Amino acid sequence: MTTPTEPGHAPADQSLSAIMSERRHLINLAYRMLGSLADAEDVVQETYTRWYAMSGQQQEAIESPGAWLTKVASRICLDLLGSARARRERYVGEWIPEPLPERTDWISVRPGADPADRITLDESVNMAFLVVLESMTPAERVAFILHDVFRYSFPEVADIVGRSPEACRQLATSARRRIRASQAPAAPVAQQAGIVSKFKQAWEAKDIQALMALLDPDATVIADGGGLVSAVLRPIIGGERIARYALNLAGRTPDAALLERTVNGQPGLVLQQDGVTVAVIAFEVVGDQITHMWAVRNPEKLRPWTVDAQGGAL
Secondary structure, eight states: OOOSSOTTOOGGGGSHHHHHTTHHHHHHHHHHHHSOHHHHHHHHHHHHHHHHTSOHHHHHTOSOHHHHHHHHHHHHHHHHHHHHHHHHHSSSSOOOOOOOOOHHHHGGGSTTOOGGGOOOOSGGGSHHHHHHHHTSOHHHHHHHIIIIITOOOHHHHHHHHTSOHHHHHHHHHHHHHHHHHHOOOOOOHHHHHHHHHHHHHHHHHTOHHHHHHHEEEEEEEEEEOTTTSOOOSSOEESHHHHHHHHHHHHHHOTTOEEEEEEETTEEEEEEEETTEEEEEEEEEEETTEEEEEEEEOOGGGOGGGSBOTTSSBO
């Protein structure tokens, strides 16, 4: 396992800068565990609060501050995942993980934001992957992310999760099985970008035949409005139904702008009205067709999309 802070550092390394250097690692970890940037930031804040609640003597007695911070953050995430299931049963409509813009866009969202707040965009944050993580038990998700994504050993995972190394190995195996069963091999990113671009053009041209040709016959659209804005409450299944829905939406929002953007590290679309981002759409492309679309409309999940890298509206 590679961790940002290794055991055996002298107390001088436990300075504010050394401790805060763990922040990016913790944000990355918590976002993958929770699927929410807002919740990840809260977890990291609580983790640091607990660190600074200790006396200097207690802090110096901790051999690896990085390992301590990771353990605390992971345990907070584990508790939150347990309560999240109950909260999401009360959620209006479908719940989709919070979408992330391209890393270069993200820093300018909050002027003065620390680059350490960025999420590293890789295959472990694409929307299809995060959605599969949502189907896992809290223990499966934490064990899998710690071991398979962040390369912690099973004894280290066991110490965090509170189970035996063998039990954690079984949890990770079960998680991998879920992923294999749920995900088809994705098309190369360049190919995905081409398909998404063609979908945008067909949508803008209101060309139903072109839309249907780009959609798998069994394609699915899931929307998340969170009860705060209008959104379909149940998945839309079938290429033709999705194409007709897209055209109906285009007819109701004639002044909306559809922009190609990177969503969780992959090609996606952003829908903007009057300079305000009102939807972020992530895609799963298999072969030369779209199999899944996730449309996030909940404004509470769109705050990182307010400003682009040039300081203008997305």
